[in-house]
Amino acid sequence: MASxxxxxxxxxxxxxxFGLWKxxxxxxxxxxxxxxxxxxxxFDGAGDYGNEKEAGDGIKRAIDAGLVxxxxxxxxxxxxxxxxxxxxxxxxxxxxxxxxxLEYFDLFLxxxxxxxxxxxxxxxxxxxxxxxxxxxxxxxxxxxETWTAMEGLxxxxxxxxxxxxxxxxxxxxxxLRYARYVPQVAQVELHPYLTQExxxxxxxxxxxxxxxxxxxxxQGWVELGMGKNLTLLMEHTEITSVASKxxxxxxxxxxxxxxxQGLAVxxxxxxxxxxxxxxxxxxxxxxEADIKAISSLNKNLRLNNPAEIDPHxxxxx
Ligand code: NAD
Numbered sequence: 001m002a003s004x005x006x007x008x009x010x011x012x013x014x015x016x017x018f019g020l021w022k023x024x025x026x027x028x029x030x031x032x033x034x035x036x037x038x039x040x041x042x043f044d045g046a047g048d049y050g051n052e053k054e055a056g057d058g059i060k061r062a063i064d065a066g067l068v069x070x071x072x073x074x075x076x077x078x079x080x081x082x083x084x085x086x087x088x089x090x091x092x093x094x095x096x097x098x099x100x101x102l103e104y105f106d107l108f109l110x111x112x113x114x115x116x117x118x119x120x121x122x123x124x125x126x127x128x129x130x131x132x133x134x135x136x137x138x139x140x141x142x143x144x145e146t147w148t149a150m151e152g153l154x155x156x157x158x159x160x161x162x163x164x165x166x167x168x169x170x171x172x173x174x175x176l177r178y179a180r181y182v183p184q185v186a187q188v189e190l191h192p193y194l195t196q197e198x199x200x201x202x203x204x205x206x207x208x209x210x211x212x213x214x215x216x217x218x219q220g221w222v223e224l225g226m227g228k229n230l231t232l233l234m235e236h237t238e239i240t241s242v243a244s245k246x247x248x249x250x251x252x253x254x255x256x257x258x259x260x261q262g263l264a265v266x267x268x269x270x271x272x273x274x275x276x277x278x279x280x281x282x283x284x285x286x287x288e289a290d291i292k293a294i295s296s297l298n299k300n301l302r303l304n305n306p307a308e309i310d311p312h313x314x315x316x317x
Contacts, residue, residue: 001014001015001016001039001041001162002014002016002259002282004209004262004264006079006184006209007160007182007184007207007208007209008161008182009160009161009184010159011074011106011160011263012074012190013042013074013106013107013109013185013209013211014040014041014042014074014264015259015264015265016042016255016259016264016265016279016281017040017041017042017043017044017074017076017264017265017266017269018032018035018040018042018043018044018266018275019213019266019267019268020032020043020044020045020049020051020055020268020269021044021046021049021220021268022048022049022220023049023051023055023201023268023270024051024248024317025050025051025054025112026153028051028054028055028057028058028190029055029057029058029061030053030058031058031270032054032055032057032059032062033058033062033155034059034272034275035058035061035275036062036067036068036073038143038272038275038276039087039276039277039279039281041068041072041073042073042074042075042076042264042266043055043059043073043074043075043076043084043185044076044211044213044266045075045076045077045078045100046077046078046080046109046111047077047078047079047080047083047092047096047111047126048078048111048123048126049079049126049271050125051124052077052096052099052100053101053102054232055102055103056099056100056101056102056250057101059073059075059100059101060101064162064204064285073106074106074107075100075102075105075106075107075148076105076106076107076108076109077100077105077107077108077109077110078090078107078108078109078110078111078112078165079093079108079110079146079150080126080127080164081111081112081114081115081116081129082116082117082118082119082127082139083118084110084115084116084139084143084145084146085115085139085141085145085146085221086139086145086146086148086149086277087119087189088118088151089146089150089153090149090152090153090158090261092186093105093158093159095125097158103157104157104158104159104160104275105158105160105161106159106161107159107160107161107162107163107165107185108149108150108153108158108159108161108162109162109163109164109165109185109186109187110143110146110147110163110164110165111165111166112165112166112200112306112315113143113164113166113167113171113315114138114306114313114315115135115138115139115140115141115143115146116136116138116139117131117138117139118139118183119131119140126276128164129309129310130308130309130311133246136309136310136312136313138312143174143175144178147175147179148180150181150270151179151180151181154181161184161185161265162181162183162184162238162259163183163184163185163186163187163208164183164185164186164187165187165194166187166188166189166197166304166306166315167183167186167190167315168315169190169198169199169202171172171203172186172202172203172206172208175179176206176301181299182206182207182208183208184208184209185208185209185210185211185264186199186203186209186210186211186317187211187213187266188210188211188212188213189208189212189213189214189302189303189304190210190212190213190214190215190249190258190263191212191214191215191217191233191254191258192217192233192236192239192254192257192294192298192300193217193218193230193233193297193300193301194217194296194298194299194300194301194302194303195295195298197217197295200261200263203266204272205256206260208264209264210260210262210264211263211264211265211266212258212264212266212306214263214268214303214304215219215233215255215267216232216234216251216253216254216267217230217231217233217254217263217267217301218219218230218232218233218303219232219234221303221304226303227277230301232251233254233287233297234251235250235255236250236297238293238294238297238314239253239254239294242286242290242293242294246284246288247287248281248284249277250279251267251274251279251281252278252280252281252284253286253294255267255278255281256281256282256284256285257286257291257295259281259282260285260291261291262285265281289315293306301317
């Protein structure tokens, strides 16, 4: 399976994985089981997705059925914003591992560089963006405190690799000033409408692997009422014409555009045909000119921007 070798551990992270956001609790165990059967080995979860227990059930079923061993899988989860304080990082990693039924994560990411007031998981989990009053409550935890606690998770064997998500270059550079363990992965929104070349160049220079999320651009956001006025990438003539040139689907072209640039991808689909189609996206190569033409669609369009929830959360400003 095509993969990226992560710095420090030399662990192989599959280039194509399966994203668990918006996979419903009712279907999640079956979806994960079927995805493993189809050949997926990386699952991208998060406390915030609220389906870790069901994802873990799907994994257990696949292991019990002899389809895979734990060590064949690469499981990612993420620390939510309300757990950034040093005492909460380990508490939550343990809580989430228990939900999954796992002893360790392969990768644990800080979901956003945003610290919000603690919410006891016994009260509400996942806690979401706002308190019981429907308002956003910031908490003054400096990122260094969170990162140092994340490093502690590695020392204690709760995760093999650590990283950050929804980050910009300035945060990566700041972490390097105090890190014992440099982030091994940065997971960021990246698609032909948001190509982020300068960020990629920095990550390459620092040896940090990049996972691109929302590879299909607005596709996964339309159901949330966002990006409706945009041409869907899968329907864009630039993408459809490249797809017919190679005899591939627009989804495969979008995923190959990313993977050929060395990025990992984590598309999500509930359909069995699309599961296979997405996994099978590394078996052809786009010509350099086609990659460039697709990149020229860039409009710096960010779909996942917390500033839209509250202006205090404008991490990309
Ligand atoms: P995506 O780009 O994977 O798009 C999903 C949409 O595309 C769904 O509507 C799906 O039905 C459709 N689709 C999937 N395969 C298709 C195919 N072959 N043909 C046609 N349509 C297809 O979107 P996403 O959910 O935004 O991102 C994927 C994953 O990235 C998430 O599940 C999650 O794991 C991760 N993610 C992370 C963050 C973060 O903050 N770190 C944010 C968003 C997503």
